[in-house]
Each structure stands twice: as C-alpha cells, then as structure tokens.
Amino acid sequence: MLTLAAPHWLLALPLIITVLWLSSRLSTQRPLRLPSLLHPQTRLLATLVTADHNRTARWPWWLGIALLCLALTRPLWIIGPTASGHPAHNIMLAIDVSGSMRTLDYQHDRQAISRLDMLKQQLPGFIARRAGDRIGIIAFADDAVTYVPLTTDHALLTGLLADLQQGLAGERTALGDAIALASHRLQHVDTSRILILLTDGANTAGRLSPLQALELCRQHHVRIYTVALGTAGKVAFPRGPVLPPLTTALPPDTALLQQIAASCGGRFFHITAQHTLDQAFAEIDHLEPGRVTDPSAARHHELFWLPLSSALLLLLWSEWRSRHQVLPC
Structure with a gap:
C-alpha cells in the first residue's frame, strides 16, 4: 500500500509554482544583457526561437520542482499487516x-x-x-x-x-x-x-x-x-x-x-x-488481550529517493540545456 508520511508538503506546491512563475514573468520583461556572437543570419535564428519553444523549455524545471515537493512528502510502500483500527490498551x-x-x-x-x-x-x-x-x-x-x-x-x-x-x-x-x-x-x-x-x-x-x-x-x-x-x-x-x-x-x-x-x-x-x-x-x-496488530510486523520502504533523484536529474538537465542553448543576439 502506498502512503505519504508528510502529505502537508503538497500544500506548498501551488505557492512555489506561483512564486517561480511570477519571477519568470518579471525576468522576461527586463532586457537581458548577455555576451553574444554577431551572426549574419540573426533574423533567421530568431525565427527558430518560437513561443512554443520558450514554453516547452521550462517544463523540466516545473516538473523538477513538483517532484521535489513529492519527495518531501516521504512516500512509503507498506508491506505486511497494519493496525486493525481497534484501540490499544x-x-x-x-x-x-x-x-x-x-x-x-x-x-x-x-x-x-x-x-x-x-x-x-x-x-x-x-x-x-x-x-x-x-x-x-x-x-x-x-x-x-x-x-x-x-x-x-x-x-x-x-x-x-x-x-x-x-x-x-x-x-x-x-x-x-x-x-x-x-x-x-x-x-x-x-x-x-x-x-x-x-x-x-x-x-x-x-x-x-x-x-x-x-x-x-x-x-x-x-x-x-x-x-x-x-x-x-x-x-x-x-x-x-x-x-x-x-x-x-x-x-x-x-x-x-x-x-x-x-x-x-x-x-x-x-x-x-x-x-x-x-x-x-x-x-x-x-x-486483556491485545487488540491491534504489531506495527513492527508491517515493513515499509522509503520511496522519497525516486522523486528526489528524478527532480535532481531534471533540474540539472534544465540548467545544462539553458547554458548550451543558442540564442539570437
């Protein structure tokens, strides 16, 4: 059975996404001064960077942030008996x-x-x-x-x-x-x-x-x-x-x-x-017989490393992609 040990971290996801979206909007409105290489076909290169390309370029970043929040919730896979719901003594x-x-x-x-x-x-x-x-x-x-x-x-x-x-x-x-x-x-x-x-x-x-x-x-x-x-x-x-x-x-x-x-x-x-x-x-x-199953008999496996490692890979790839992307001057 899959469960989350700290599901309250999911509440932080909309807030984080909102902050990052506002930050990206503000950054795109300011002129960006970067070292550039003059190219005789500047206008042709500019047509390669379309609006769709700008949108899709950010999806690894957003997905990485979402996976980080998922890792913070500590997903657990429960194996074996769990508490029966009856009260303990x-x-x-x-x-x-x-x-x-x-x-x-x-x-x-x-x-x-x-x-x-x-x-x-x-x-x-x-x-x-x-x-x-x-x-x-x-x-x-x-x-x-x-x-x-x-x-x-x-x-x-x-x-x-x-x-x-x-x-x-x-x-x-x-x-x-x-x-x-x-x-x-x-x-x-x-x-x-x-x-x-x-x-x-x-x-x-x-x-x-x-x-x-x-x-x-x-x-x-x-x-x-x-x-x-x-x-x-x-x-x-x-x-x-x-x-x-x-x-x-x-x-x-x-x-x-x-x-x-x-x-x-x-x-x-x-x-x-x-x-x-x-x-x-x-x-x-x-x-006074015990009325709950021994919780220690129920094994659990921590799964937080799956979304965490995926998030790190996506964020690293997004950073590498942004550094090696060819932009028109």
Missing part, C-alpha cells in the same frame, strides 16, 4: 521502589535477588508481548512520580526500566498517591485504562489513602490489577556492604491489595516465587 505500571524492595527473597541462577531486581528481569517479557499498547511507569515510595509517560516506544521503556533504582522516591510506601497519579495519567485517554500495581508493602506514606484514590479510579473507569511481592515468612534484608543481612518478616498487605483489585474490576496476584510472576502476567495477557 493504555497500561500504567506502578512500581514500588521503597526500602523494602531491597529484600532478598527471590532466586535467579541460584543467587538471591531483590524484589525490585526480580521485577526488572520479568517485566521486559510482558512489555514485549503488549505490541501496540501504550505503557508507562510510575515509581513510588514516599512520593509517586511519573517515571515514563505512556508510550508505544517499548524499547525506550525497557531501557529506562533497567535504570530504575530503589530509593528513587524515598523509603516508605505511598500506595494511595501512586493509584491517584495513575488515575490522573489515564483519565484523558480514549481507550481502555489499566493499572498494574506492583508492591510489597502497606500504605505508610502519602497524602491520599488507597480507598480515597480508588474513588478516582472508579470515576475514570480504571481497571486495577494488584501484584503482591514477597512471602509471609522471614527473609533477608540487606543492611549495606559491611553489616550482614537482617533476617526479618516483611510481608505484603494482601488484604488491602485484594480489596483494591476487587473494587476496580481487576485481579489480585501474590508472587511467592519468580515463576509465579510469569504466570500472573500471562493471566493478565489473557484477561
């Missing part, structure tokens, strides 16, 4: 970066990893499967901040996710503020609004309680999936490079997270091992 990932996310209660390659590191390992796979969806990230601890606005640039999103660090916004957990911020970011989109809340703690900070924030989500029709991280038993909590880890219990507030999910039409998941997070994301994929 809008998904905000609210990620807890409070101090408790340093807790080492997950395993990767037989090594203990923190709750946040486990999320950073598993989330890219989920993001890759959400082709066509707009996804953003909210990081929250003492405060909730928009770490990545809603975007379809999943490569950029995954790169910024890898740089996410604990302590970005404090040590405590402002669940209510995170929910309220997600609701605010999603309220103006015109398709499905989804919040995935990934946390290991109870609400211990912030200006709004989770129940107050839930009212905003219900008003804006935001569906919430809650993912509780951590186990109920004792786990290792690192205390720096010198002190040994502290063995303590840091369980998530599963009752609150269940209530949040039930209040906004979502589901609750409790992640006790790394593989169960994959299962949770697979369940969300099933509940």
